[in-house]
Amino acid sequence: MTARKKTVRRPTGLPTEISVLGKKFTIEYTNDMNKDEYGETDLELKKIKLNSNRPKHTWRATLLHEVIHAILGVTGQSNKMTDDEEEGLVVSLENGLEDLVDFKDF
Ligand SMILES: [Zn+2]
Secondary structure, three states, rough: OOOOOOOOOOOOOOOOEEEEOEEEEEEEEEEEOOOOOOEEEEEEOEEEEEEOOOOOOOOOOOHHHHHHHHHHOOHHHHHHHOOOHHHHHHHHHHHHHOOOOOHHHH
């Protein structure tokens, strides 16, 4: 049997699109990702994917994580650091901002 891409319903309170510095990113909740991945940001397609195979309580923090990647990408900051440096910065900001950010503000 072939695994088919399936987009699932988003959890209440999380958006389907988000504006990052004036650029609209669509948000897709999908099971079409590797099991070990939480999320992914595609700067060219302006799309954030969240792995719906992950527990729902992780999706909000993952969305914040991917939005921070998008901010660093849109501003060109991600080109100034290695992938490991960017990931460390993103994780730090995700943890520091998690309790402060309400996605209704975006
Ligand atoms: Zn990351």
